[in-house]
Amino acid sequence: MLPLSLVFLSCLALVYAGSANKGDNCTQADSRLQTGTFQFFDDCNSVTYCASNGTCLLKGCRRDDFPFGYAKGAHLPDKCDVGQFCPDEADACQPLLSVDSPCQLNRDDECEAPPNADALRDTTNRGLNFNGAVCLNNVCMWANQTAGNSCTVENTAYIAYGPSGEFIDIVSRGNCIVGLYCDSTSKQCMAEKALGAACTADKECGSWNCLSSGTCGPDTSIPNHVGTGVYVAVAIGIFVGIFGTLLGLFMLHRRQRDQEREKRMQYWREQNAFHQNLLQMRQTARASILSLPGHGNSARSTMYGRDGMPSDEAPILQHAAPKGSGLRHYMGDDSSEYDEGMMMQPTTQRNDGRF
Ligand SMILES: *[C@@H]1O[C@H](CO)[C@@H](O)[C@H](O)[C@H]1NC(C)=O
Ligand SMILES: *[C@@H]1O[C@H](CO)[C@@H](O)[C@H](O)[C@H]1NC(C)=O
Ligand SMILES: *[C@@H]1O[C@H](CO)[C@@H](O)[C@H](O)[C@H]1NC(C)=O
Numbered sequence: 363m364l365p366l367s368l369v370f371l372s373c374l375a376l377v378y379a380g381s382a383n384k385g386d387n388c389t390q391a392d393s394r395l396q397t398g399t400f401q402f403f404d405d406c407n408s409v410t411y412c413a414s415n416g417t418c419l420l421k422g423c424r425r426d427d428f429p430f431g432y433a434k435g436a437h438l439p440d441k442c443d444v445g446q447f448c449p450d451e452a453d454a455c456q457p458l459l460s461v462d463s464p465c466q467l468n469r470d471d472e473c474e475a476p477p478n479a480d481a482l483r484d485t486t487n488r489g490l491n492f493n494g495a496v497c498l499n500n501v502c503m504w505a506n507q508t509a510g511n512s513c514t515v516e517n518t519a520y521i522a523y524g525p526s527g528e529f530i531d532i533v534s535r536g537n538c539i540v541g542l543y544c545d546s547t548s549k550q551c552m553a554e555k556a557l558g559a560a561c562t563a564d565k566e567c568g569s570w571n572c573l574s575s576g577t578c579g580p581d582t583s584i585p586n587h588v589g590t591g592v593y594v595a596v597a598i599g600i601f602v603g604i605f606g607t608l609l610g611l612f613m614l615h616r617r618q619r620d621q622e623r624e625k626r627m628q629y630w631r632e633q634n635a636f637h638q639n640l641l642q643m644r645q646t647a648r649a650s651i652l653s654l655p656g657h658g659n660s661a662r663s664t665m666y667g668r669d670g671m672p673s674d675e676a677p678i679l680q681h682a683a684p685k686g687s688g689l690r691h692y693m694g695d696d697s698s699e700y701d702e703g704m705m706m707q708p709t710t711q712r713n714d715g716r717f
Contacts, residue, residue: 398521423448473502
């Protein structure tokens with residue numbers, strides 16, 4: 363939380379500046395740190411500073427790689443060499459300040475590093491110190507106090523903005539070594555607390571995250587890692603989802619297919635019954651014709667009667683598919699590979715059955 367808001371504030375710091383251009387008048391007495399943001403402000407715009415003679419002059423140094431307010435391709439002032447710093451006013455580079463010298467708020471980089479800088483340096487990226495040096499209450503010192511030692515603490519109340527509006531964000535800094543924090547009341551260096559321990563401020567937690575419940579929560583800057591079980595559960599979920607959908611669609615379509623098949627069966631039965639009726643009528647008619655005197659052994663009767671069955675249904679079959687295909691296949695096989703054309707073939711089936 364805090365490092366993030368600090369980043370946010372330092373971004374804001376580059377945005378606001380006075381409006382006086384180069385050569386315009388300015389008053390150095392106006393230079394100040396803005397309320398709430400503690401951003402440096404003077405009358406001059408973002409590419410100039412207010413010189414001691416009351417004129418805005420071009421800045422003489424910069425701290426950022428990409429400083430705000432410069433046109434694209436414009437010449438930028440140089441960054442300062444090692445052993446120097448660029449103050450908030452950005453008028454000119456100055457040599458680093460020794461211990462106990464006055465420094466600007468949050469400008470640990472203005473102070474000279476201790477001899478054992480490598481051991482004291484903050485590598486946690488939390489802005490605890492710069493090369494082991496720290497600027498507290500505008501005084502340069504080293505962050506070298508060990509557990510139980512007395513320490514210096516600096517509390518700065520920033521105005522921050524959240525979903526519920528404005529709130530005070532107190533940033534508390536001390537000169538304890540990394541891994542310890544400076545307790546505001548006892549002014550002693552104490553070990554940072556472990557996950558779940560009671561806390562009152564982020565600085566007390568090793569994870570740098572004191573939850574509103576008053577216990578140290580997990581480090582918010584560490585990416586979330588989920589267990590293998592979650593991956594397995596998600597994979598199973600995906601497969602169950604896919605195959606569940608496929609199975610569901612298959613069942614649904616099978617039911618529709620069965621309904622369709624039943625309809626066709628019904629149609630076929632109707633047609634069949636109808637055809638049987640026709641045949642019976644025809645047979646009855648023929649029988650009555652044959653029973654008439656003089657028609658007993660005519661050529662026609664031998665032609666019709668060879669198989670004892672009517673062959674005059676041949677015209678119905680002449681456009682039908684060959685025997686053994688079509689509906690017989692459809693009837694005997696549930697794979698249901700049929701189309702509208704098969705509606706024409708009940709006669710084939712019936713004849714097959716008959717013969
Ligand atoms: C700047 O200040 C000088 C003297 O201090 C004054 O004469 C001049 O009018 C001022 N210029 C502007 C633009 O205010
Ligand atoms: C202020 O100083 C700068 C540089 O020293 C100079 O260019 C400028 O003319 C001076 N302005 C006034 C009002 O004296
Ligand atoms: C700790 O830092 C202070 C300056 O803040 C310095 O005077 C003192 O000598 C240092 N102590 C040790 C043990 O390095």
